[in-house]
Amino acid sequence: MLFNSVEFILFLSVVVVLYYTIPKRLQYILLLVVSYLFYANWNRKYTLLLAASTLITYFSGLGLDICNEKIESALKRVRMKKIILVACCGLNLGLLCFFKYLYFILHNITKLTHYTFDLPFDILLPVGISFYIFQALGYIIDVYRGDIKAEKNLAYYSLFVSFFPQLVAGPIERSGNLLKQLREKHYYSDENFLSGFWIMLLGYFEKCMIADRIAIYVDAVFADYVQMGGMHVPLAIAGFAIQIYCDFSGYSHIAIGTAKILGIDLMDNFRQPYFSANIKDFWRRWHISLSTWFRDYLYIPLGGNRKGKWRKYINLMITFLVSGLWHGAAWHYVIWGGIHGLYQVIGEWTQPIRKRLIKFLHIKEEGFLRHLCSCSITFVLVSFAWLFFRAENEKKALEMIKYSFGHWYFIPDIDIGLGRANLALLLFAILILFVLSLLREKKINLLEFLLKQKSYIKFLFTLFVTMGELLFGVWGSWYDASSFIYFQF
Amino acid sequence: MNTNVIKRFFWITLYLAIIVAFMNVLSNQLEEKGSEIKYEHFFDEELCPEVFFMGTSHVLNAVFPDMLWTDYGITSYNLGNSGELCPTTREVLLNALEYHQPEVVVVDLFAVSLEDTYYNKSFSHTSLDAFPLTWTKIRSIMKLFDDWETRAEFINNFCLYHTRWNELFSIEKNENSNIGGGEFHTGFNMEGGDLISSSKEAGSEVTDGILAILDMKSICDERGIEFVCINLPYSGFYEREAPTNYALQLLEEQGVDCIDFRSGNTPLLLDSKLDFFDTQHCNPLGGTKITSYLGGYLKEHYNVGNYVNDERISGYWDQYVNQCALIREDLFKEQIALENWNTALMLAKANQYLCEISISPNGFEAGEDTEVFLAILDDMDMVYEPSSTLTEGVRLVVRDKSGKLIGEYEFYGK
Numbered sequence: 001m002l003f004n005s006v007e008f009i010l011f012l013s014v015v016v017v018l019y020y021t022i023p024k025r026l027q028y029i030l031l032l033v034v035s036y037l038f039y040a041n042w043n044r045k046y047t048l049l050l051a052a053s054t055l056i057t058y059f060s061g062l063g064l065d066i067c068n069e070k071i072e073s074a075l076k077r078v079r080m081k082k083i084i085l086v087a088c089c090g091l092n093l094g095l096l097c098f099f100k101y102l103y104f105i106l107h108n109i110t111k112l113t114h115y116t117f118d119l120p121f122d123i124l125l126p127v128g129i130s131f132y133i134f135q136a137l138g139y140i141i142d143v144y145r146g147d148i149k150a151e152k153n154l155a156y157y158s159l160f161v162s163f164f165p166q167l168v169a170g171p172i173e174r175s176g177n178l179l180k181q182l183r184e185k186h187y188y189s190d191e192n193f194l195s196g197f198w199i200m201l202l203g204y205f206e207k208c209m210i211a212d213r214i215a216i217y218v219d220a221v222f223a224d225y226v227q228m229g230g231m232h233v234p235l236a237i238a239g240f241a242i243q244i245y246c247d248f249s250g251y252s253h254i255a256i257g258t259a260k261i262l263g264i265d266l267m268d269n270f271r272q273p274y275f276s277a278n279i280k281d282f283w284r285r286w287h288i289s290l291s292t293w294f295r296d297y298l299y300i301p302l303g304g305n306r307k308g309k310w311r312k313y314i315n316l317m318i319t320f321l322v323s324g325l326w327h328g329a330a331w332h333y334v335i336w337g338g339i340h341g342l343y344q345v346i347g348e349w350t351q352p353i354r355k356r357l358i359k360f361l362h363i364k365e366e367g368f369l370r371h372l373c374s375c376s377i378t379f380v381l382v383s384f385a386w387l388f389f390r391a392e393n394e395k396k397a398l399e400m401i402k403y404s405f406g407h408w409y410f411i412p413d414i415d416i417g418l419g420r421a422n423l424a425l426l427l428f429a430i431l432i433l434f435v436l437s438l439l440r441e442k443k444i445n446l447l448e449f450l451l452k453q454k455s456y457i458k459f460l461f462t463l464f465v466t467m468g469e470l471l472f473g474v475w476g477s478w479y480d481a482s483s484f485i486y487f488q489f
Numbered sequence: 490m491n492t493n494v495i496k497r498f499f500w501i502t503l504y505l506a507i508i509v510a511f512m513n514v515l516s517n518q519l520e521e522k523g524s525e526i527k528y529e530h531f532f533d534e535e536l537c538p539e540v541f542f543m544g545t546s547h548v549l550n551a552v553f554p555d556m557l558w559t560d561y562g563i564t565s566y567n568l569g570n571s572g573e574l575c576p577t578t579r580e581v582l583l584n585a586l587e588y589h590q591p592e593v594v595v596v597d598l599f600a601v602s603l604e605d606t607y608y609n610k611s612f613s614h615t616s617l618d619a620f621p622l623t624w625t626k627i628r629s630i631m632k633l634f635d636d637w638e639t640r641a642e643f644i645n646n647f648c649l650y651h652t653r654w655n656e657l658f659s660i661e662k663n664e665n666s667n668i669g670g671g672e673f674h675t676g677f678n679m680e681g682g683d684l685i686s687s688s689k690e691a692g693s694e695v696t697d698g699i700l701a702i703l704d705m706k707s708i709c710d711e712r713g714i715e716f717v718c719i720n721l722p723y724s725g726f727y728e729r730e731a732p733t734n735y736a737l738q739l740l741e742e743q744g745v746d747c748i749d750f751r752s753g754n755t756p757l758l759l760d761s762k763l764d765f766f767d768t769q770h771c772n773p774l775g776g777t778k779i780t781s782y783l784g785g786y787l788k789e790h791y792n793v794g795n796y797v798n799d800e801r802i803s804g805y806w807d808q809y810v811n812q813c814a815l816i817r818e819d820l821f822k823e824q825i826a827l828e829n830w831n832t833a834l835m836l837a838k839a840n841q842y843l844c845e846i847s848i849s850p851n852g853f854e855a856g857e858d859t860e861v862f863l864a865i866l867d868d869m870d871m872v873y874e875p876s877s878t879l880t881e882g883v884r885l886v887v888r889d890k891s892g893k894l895i896g897e898y899e900f901y902g903k
Binding site for chain 2: 471473474480
């Protein structure tokens with residue numbers, strides 16, 4: 001069930017009531033059961049896959065602990081641990097490759113060799129597989145490194161992998177943070193409930209007021225930009241940049257808010273990424289759980305920046321190419337990742353030159369104009385990369401750029417999918433989000449401020465925000481007047 | 490229970506109550522008005538319909554309750570809806586029976602060959618939205634729709650109509666006519682087509698439609714309501730003949746009264762060009778003929794026409810018929826204003842107006858084909874005279890049945 005569905009609201013309401021009324025020692029069991037029910041709602045068969053990944057990493061963790069306790073010879077211990085780690089990662093990544101990348105791999109082999117594969121079965125991509133497998137891999141690597149001890153309780157561990165708020169779209173949690181919280185008893189607190197609910201409202205605002213609304217325009221342009229004029233292309237790309245941020249951030253906020261209501265703190269996944277002054281900064285603010293995962297479990301093990309400049313650049317490229325591939329089994333995702341890798345490499349390489357240029361031009365380091373320019377340039381660079389993420393394929397992305405430069409006009413009286421009223425509402429909603437982001441950037445904690453207010457103010461605020469989102473949000477079916485037109489049957 | 494728990498319970502309940510009220514109020518403002526128009530008078534206590542007419546848009550355009558009252562003293566309501574499949578018709582019946590107990594339910598079999606519970610959601614909204622939310626309606630919604638998103642949309646249609654927020658202060662009423670639930674659709678079917686089916690082939694598959702019809706029969710039997718099936722005339726759709734014949738067979742075996750207009754066995758003969766506005770649907774002229782036939786049939790065979798001497802109900806119906814007369818008059822005048830002379834005359838005939846038609850010796854000078862026009866007048870059995878005073882065109886003087894002048898018109902072709 002989607003987060004922005006009536007089903008989810010009903011489901012969550014029941015879970016919360018049960019969670020705080022059952023004996024505290026059973027809370028984690030309840031969460032485990034509802035997490036699997038939540039996943040089964042997507043596809044019952046794939047709960048077995050979730051369970052398989054869980055069991056593989058659970059037993060591998062136990063195996064690693066046994067190695068630490070029982071194997072005295074350091075050499076043997078390291079070798080055995082490596083075998084367990086490699087086997088565990090291999091199996092999990094094997095599952096991921098099979099379900100997510102098999103068609104992609106076979107398709108590319110076919111392209112190269114002209115040999116056609118005829119699979120006797122269809123493979124459906126299991127929802128959230130990239131997220132929970134990475135979460136499980138993070139755990140096993142942490143155990144291997146000795147950062148944490150293996151979790152002995154299978155139920156706690158299973159809950160760590162399957163915790164429903166972050167199961168299908170993150171944040172990818174770290175075992176050190178989440179596991180200990182799952183073991184604790186959670187008592188109801190108004191503060192947690194309200195904070196969590198308000199964070200969820202923010203998530204719904206981002207998703208339903210902005211992302212799903214701007215998607216109408218973006219989809220219209222990407223489907224038929226030739227009919228609209230080239231000037232719509234960059235606007236749609238910028239629109240997509242906002243769409244993907246609000247969509248993903250919205251989902252993350254709903255997940256974080258849901259967990260908060262249950263007394264669990266998940267990590268922040270976005271930190272005003274479009275306020276970034278450079279690409280490096282962007283990746284410290286965008287999908288933080290994933291970028292830190294890649295940093296800690298791929299980039300650093302590859303050597304990070306400890307093996308010289310050129311090795312650093314190679315490591316960056318590998319990390320970003322893999323990150324692109326993680327996002328989707330298609331070359332245009334890899335290209336998107338590669339572009340970001342290139343940005344980082346070029347950014348690193350040109351940093352001394354840029355510093356000298358800024359000094360030469362006497363531009364203030366902390367000046368507002370400089371910061372605005374940096375943010376704008378970063379936004380343009382990021383948006384350009386998003387084109388490859390959003391387009392059907394790399395060829396289409398290049399065609400759009402070419403068309404845009406050659407047809408630099410708007411075609412008048414074109415249906416862009418959004419009427420005036422919706423466009424005005426969209427711009428207003430983006431303005432609100434900008435203000436909220438600015439407050440967060442300035443470290444002004446709106447949540448704390450609201451929590452200190454009187455009950456009736458908190459109540460009215462919650463009520464008006466809910467009413468606004470219910471009325472103006474894009475959810476449920478979209479009313480189409482033409483389908484009501486008298487059609488003779 | 491400690492004070493904190495009570496406080497929390499209070500705030501949450503208040504919050505939910507306000508949200509639900511908000512959604513209900515706005516839902517009434519924002520919802521598409523088709524269903525409200527359709528069922529405008531259905532919930533009036535004095536309506537006391539003795540007959541429910543049910544089915545698809547074939548029924549919608551073919552039965553006029555105001556005429557059934559005026560000519561036969563039968564009270565009725567036309568519950569036909571566009572795109573309404575039989576399972577939906579069954580649920581409409583169940584909901585309608587919460588408000589009235591008719592003597593007879595008449596159901597058209599056009600959709601009986603189809604599987605699925607509904608054709609499309611917008612038509613289903615028209616069929617169901619106007620019914621208040623009761624357990625019967627909730628059960629209907631659960632039966633007709635599989636997914637919770639659609640169910641939520643029908644339980645509280647705010648889920649659908651909230652996206653009309655920008656029309657909150659500019660909602661206009663639906664312009665469709667409502668004649669006792671029925672609708673007029675004007676025009677002629679120039680394609681024509683064969684309204685009689687020679688196929689006697691009967692299928693053997695029990696469709697969702699057939700099951701729903703049989704269910705409806707059981708529902709009526711339980712409540713002592715007579716159940717009649719009709720197969721209204723239409724051209725084409727040959728693939729439906731076998732399943733419809735099978736349904737007729739099954740129903741006749743169960744003793745159900747079936748009137749099959751497509752068999753050619755009824756005395757009613759319709760013209761596929763004159764009486765239809767497309768290959769499937771009657772225009773007002775065809776609808777008048779169907780209504781007249783059904784009125785006579787029901788009066789002869791069933792216990793209807795019982796409210797003629799009831800002052801309260803007949804008073805209500807007389808007033809209601811007067812309202813329908815105004816709607817009919819408006820539609821007629823609209824066609825006059827648009828200079829759609831053929832359609833205007835067809836409406837005049839359907840409205841049972843008295844028309845004095847005089848034609849100049851030259852007919853229409855240019856444009857309109859005088860011969861075609863005269864042929865239509867002949868087909869509609871409308872009397873016309875040559876005019877000694879008119880130099881060109883046609884003169885029309887129209888009065889209603891009581892002799893009240895509707896208007897005098899002259900037209901000269903297009």
